[in-house]
Amino acid sequence: MDLSAINPLLFVAGFLVAATPLIFAAIGELVVEKSGVLNLGVEGMMITGAICGFATAVETGSPLLGFAAAAVGGAVLSLLFAFLTQVALANQVASGLSLTLFGLGLSALIGQSYVGIKPPRLGDIDFGPLADIPVIGPILFTHDIILYLGIALVAGVWAVLKFTRAGLILRAVGESHDAAHALGYKVKRIRTAAILFGGACAGLGGAYISLIRVPQWTEGMTAGIGWIALALVVFASWKPWRALLGAYLFGGITQLQLNLQGAGVAIPVEYLAMSPYIITIIVLVVLSADKSAAPASLGRTFHASN
């Protein structure tokens, strides 16, 4: 065992990358749940985004177009969920689960001819002299634009929810759809918009795995990140910054266990591989003491009875 083989700078920079797909998926789902909808299809939307982004990037040669296509792909799939739950008034849990299964199958179908191909690389942003600062430079200023977009998105969602009228209305709809309806707010329209936003975010997160983190296409490559994102939203008590911290914790441990595997630590690989999931859940369960933060209408079907 040789722990000195782990380079701390690369390790930290690596865990920022590992956490980014989770950040996108979790912040999107957080907005959806704040509007009172429980979409269990995050995993399916992520993997759909992963293949839509991958295929577009390969065909056009532009990774940024790939990310745009991933957002659209995730949003289109979530539109199916919005139709089922908001128009057909289907059960949200069942619809979300079937969305995941559908997304996994659909992505495998689209991805058949893309296995083993290398996608075009998205270059890092050139921060000039900032990247030369010792320690901080290589950790913070050697990343691609999507990673920074993820952090900006968390800040944006936090600010919109806390300070704007649109955020207030979104929270109100999630808190009591009946009261919001009585005051004249369009519950279904607001919820559909939130679901689309969540789908686009999940798609971006998926594409970040297939285009940057791995980068290649394999079936089922999101490997449960969507489920972790769902758990993260709950354990973060629906607070954006806490979700970001949880994502970093998960990303950090993922990166650490990979490094430990590389260093040949005498712990069976299976235990190391499951450690990020277990530790993230334990920490977040401990943190999430106040359960009252849940949107009161979460998961309930809204039907305007007049």
Next chain:
Amino acid sequence: MTDKLLDLSGLTKAYPGVVANDDVSLRIAPGEVHALLGENGAGKSTLVKMIYGLVKPDAGQMQMRGENFAPTDPHAARQAGVGMVFQHFSLFDALSVAENIALGMENPPRMRELSQQIRDVSDTYGLPLAPDRIVGDLSAGERQRVEIIRCLLQDPKLLIMDEPTSVLTPQEVEILFKTLRKLSAEGTAILYISHKLEEIRSLCDSATILRLGKVVGHCTPRETSARDMAEMMVGSALKTPTRDSKEPGEVTLTLNKLSARSAHAFGMPLREISVEVRRGEVLGIGGVAGNGQDELLNALSGETLVGAGMIAFDGRDIGLLGPTARRALGVLTAPEERLGHAAVPDMSLTENAMLTGAAREGLERGGMLDWGKARSFAEKIIKTFDVRTPGPGNAARSLSGGNLQKFVIGREVLQRPELLVVNQPTWGVDASAAAAIRQALLDLASGGTAVIVISQDLDELMEISDNFAALNEGRLSSTRPAQGLTVEEIGLMMGGAHGMEVAHV
């Protein structure tokens, strides 16, 4: 009156299978306080929803100050000067007072200015409110203030109030009325929905009475007796429940410093409740909703288990027994929420009868269900309590509120309880069915059963109780004989005005 604010003519709205409003016409002048009277299902709510833009009429015209008025949604109605205070509050528990108010305004100012405006208006009208408090922590009276202030900040020409006093103590009602009279003097018209006739007589200038969606009469409430108005609402003469006076028997239920936490995040814990109930006694427990009524019922039914020594029934400590064990002893309960608590909505009446009646009526044997017996038990309830339904095979959900309530109460009464606890036995039930339920409770007491009636309807409690106590913030006042209690005294037992004060200007 020549100058009119709102003029409705020929409004009709039909839902599949029922005409909610049939050719309803109504006129309100500026500054007039107009009462809309009718039983549940008479179409009052549908009518005001049309004025507030929540429901679109099938036919008919609305005019506001001489101009055509057809709001497509509440935003349009608010812009035209219509404000509404809802019966079931349209508030968001987890948001602050200021956020709740901002949500009900068309162009809310910035939060800091809004907080200042809230303080100003609440001072002017004597409705104290702190803008940054979380609504879930407020009492029912305070919640209503949030709704009223939300309307007042928009400077409404017409204020619609849907059953505003059902959650207030008599003192709070008096203060609300002073606020409303002040508004009316300033020229705001008020459309006031209630079925509390004495309140309407003291507040309203005119009244329109609805029955089955049609206007059946107009009257001037100050010159019409409450009984006449009630009979116009019901369409037939009313029977008043009666009972033979009898000496109460020995003490059967003793609560000794009963304390219990609430199962809900925004519920009210019970705090050291001590009381004794005798055989043949009807104990009425009043109080504003949310002061521990549900929690008290749950503690007595066994849904919430409490510590040893807190509840004694016939000398036996039952605080640690579950609902089934208590039922076997004869402690029966009927909770407030009919669908989902007292009855399972999608199960048939036979199955619902079996759910609480199994132990005392012998409807199961060694774990096997006796369908025949259960069915005849359900039929007996339906027959004895005049439940209108095609038969015991129908789902509980298919019954109207009043009919299901008769079934739920009947199911407990026919199990020959030793102690019966009911919460809101006649809530949302029409007058004749309510009279039948009250009579059944009185008959039960005459037969030697101890009855506890928890209700927010003070008239009901005064009509049937021997003794009266009030719940306030999870505490129970001392028990007093119901006979001779004045409204004033009852109000003080219920916690008085909760810090409300009369309008300053």
